[in-house]
Amino acid sequence: MAEFADLESQDGVRMTWNVFPGTKQEATSCVIPTACIYTPLKPVPNVPVLPYGPLRCRICRSILNPFSVVDYVANIWICPFCYQRNHFPQHYSSISRATSCSELYSQYTTDRVESSPDTGPTVPPVFLFVLDTCIIEEELGYLKSALAQAIELLPEKSLVGLITFGTYVQVHELGFGQMPKSYVFKGSKEITKDQILEQMNFFVQKPRPPVGVIAGTRDGLSAESIARFLLPASECEFVLISFLEELQKDPWPVPADERASRCTSTALSIAASLLGVCVPGSGARIMAFIGGPSTEGAGSIVSKNLSEPIRSHKDLDKGSASLYSKAVKFYEGLSKQLVHQGHVLDLFACALDQVGLSELKVAVERSGGIVVLAESFGHSVFKDSFRRIFQSSDYDLGLSFNGIFEVNCSKDVKVQGIIGPCASLEKKGPLCSETVVGQGKTCAWKMCGLDKKTSLCIMFEIAKKDDPDAIGQPASNQFYFQFLTYYQHNDGNMRIRATTLCRKWVAGPGSIQDLLDGFDQEAAAAVMARLVSFNMESEADFDPIRWLDRSLIRVCSKFGDYQKDNPSSFSLSPRLSIFPQFIFHLRRSQFVQVSNNSPDETAYYRMMLNRENVANSVVMIQPLLISYSLQSAPEPVLLDVTAIAADRILLLDSYFTVVVFHGLTIAQWRNHGYQNEAEHQAFAQFLQAPRDDADVIIKERFPVPRLVICDQYGSQARFLLAKLNPSVTYNSDYPPPGGDIIFTDDVSFHVFLDHLQRLAVQ
Structure with a gap:
């Protein structure tokens, strides 16, 4: 998934499907919604700040971008969204292929051009x-x-x-x-x-x-x-x-x-x-x-x-x-x-x-x-x-105010709504879908407050009609998005950011591999988490576990490789192989299992999920676990109870809590004070390493997570055990020596996967 993370660092966008299903029917059969998580103010290096206002299309009001077709002789540009021919104003008269304007530079194809027109005196916050x-x-x-x-x-x-x-x-x-x-x-x-x-x-x-x-x-x-x-x-x-x-x-x-x-x-x-x-x-x-x-x-x-x-x-x-x-x-x-x-x-x-x-x-x-x-x-x-x-530092929030967010896209894509920190401005138009998810029936939203990490989940609907003859034509398999963010920068000036993206359609029997190649498992998990949380709040009799299970079974049935009614033959493409893990941990997460939390805590967790980017959302769903051993360098390990050992230290990052967990032997050595003796400096450094890594995590995160230092069999060990896959429980025949068990009746990931394979091949 590294290529999708690279795209995000370039334009602040992660899409569930980077190649879109070609028709509405195919999009429905893909189960995972066509959606993107967009961070409007994500810091991007070398983005020009233009001292003038944007140049807009006369019909659809989209902004001049690298996908616009330019006729340098007639001094005209053609909008890729509505194909309107627009004349350049007088101050663009000197542009040519050799001296093009910043908005048309190819290196900003999927990047933001930030415009800061002179709007009068700055207003203090x-x-x-x-x-x-x-x-x-x-x-x-x-x-x-x-x-x-x-x-x-x-x-x-x-x-x-x-x-x-x-x-x-x-x-x-x-x-x-x-x-x-x-x-x-x-x-x-x-x-x-x-x-x-x-x-x-x-x-x-x-x-x-x-x-x-x-x-x-x-x-x-x-x-x-x-x-x-x-x-x-x-x-x-x-x-x-x-x-x-x-x-x-x-x-x-x-x-x-x-x-x-x-x-x-x-x-x-x-x-x-x-x-x-x-x-x-x-x-x-x-x-x-x-x-x-x-x-x-x-x-x-x-x-x-x-x-x-x-x-x-x-x-x-x-x-x-x-x-x-x-x-x-x-x-x-x-x-x-x-x-x-x-x-x-x-x-x-x-x-x-x-x-x-x-x-x-x-x-x-x-x-x-x-x-x-x-x-x-x-x-x-x-x-x-x-x-x-x-505080002004490398990790400052970059608080901004008074934002308005607009979406423009090609005619065959409609917007169902946004799940995130915004409010509908009720600006109706042809882009608005009849199906509403979150803040819908509009193509513009108010963002009174936003910062560098504020992320929006935009839900799309494929409105393209079944037309197999048109799919193969080069002119018809590309479509475009443009996200516009107007906001008051923290220096008081008003700015506009524009992100323009190009994606393509695929359809027909051979399209499954193309769809898989463009599938982003992490973005899909983050979108499904937002969607299940939203449905739990908005639908009275919604069963989140059943909905997630049925969705996963349908996805695996469509994209898995298997012989019918033969579970042992089932396999998933590497592009989809981690997605069942995400759904397994999402089912057990604080977003779905609300009985262990108060309504205030549940509201807090969901508010944070709805405003964070994909990387942070994935950590909330499936926490990161790192193992420290005296015999080897620190390494990520599976989020499983078998990771616990008496001679290890574990570092768990679950976004809201950072846990440093000492195995029984390590805790005993520490309690005896071996780290204070000159001949055991290696042990002192070993004890300090996870603390230093935890400090790095805490330093760059907002809100600051809770730090828990605990030992195996201690009361606060519950912060770690609650997040681990219960592969070894009190019912297990052979608990590992020096390890731990979890007192639960929850199914383990192995059992969950067996059930998934059996149901997917039916």
């Missing part, structure tokens, strides 16, 4: 911090410390605001530095934009306009009134840090048999309305720090009575979580408001209990927000992740 004060003093101290560090790292020109909430919501006036001043709102009441304008005295110095929408300076607000709540970081750093030092836990008493009165939804609604009033359309982020479940307002997830447990997956399945639907409906409305305003909701949920991430998921995901889930504000998962958002 806005960060509005929303702090939960219904947490214990120790947690509040951790949170204040993390925020104080972040404030020092903020870009000087960025605007900063602060809201705290508990029983009441307080909007702090940072522009009044003489003494602390805030506007207080009751947590159980819904607050509208008009009430915010009225109660926060936005029109004290200037009369309010009699009619029209009031938002921003262009609609009647004075810059002075906005600057009371949103100040440049360089001007309010001292005021903010002083305020944080004096910030106290929510003062309202909490009875011993009740939960704290926490109005999360009201605080987020006020934050969104405040940004909508002050900076509509600008790049702005609401950064919410939540330490417990919401018990007040329209988005509450549980009552204050401690005797009532927080909803579980069983409660959601039975429909007995009475507050769930109301909260989800509220956050759907909030997500529409955020998307309309172009603003992002980031969520940092740090608590041992659930905080309502399952309900908040729709608002965070559709606005393109960041989510971090940790046990405490003092945990390294939160502290290191939060610091990385603002």
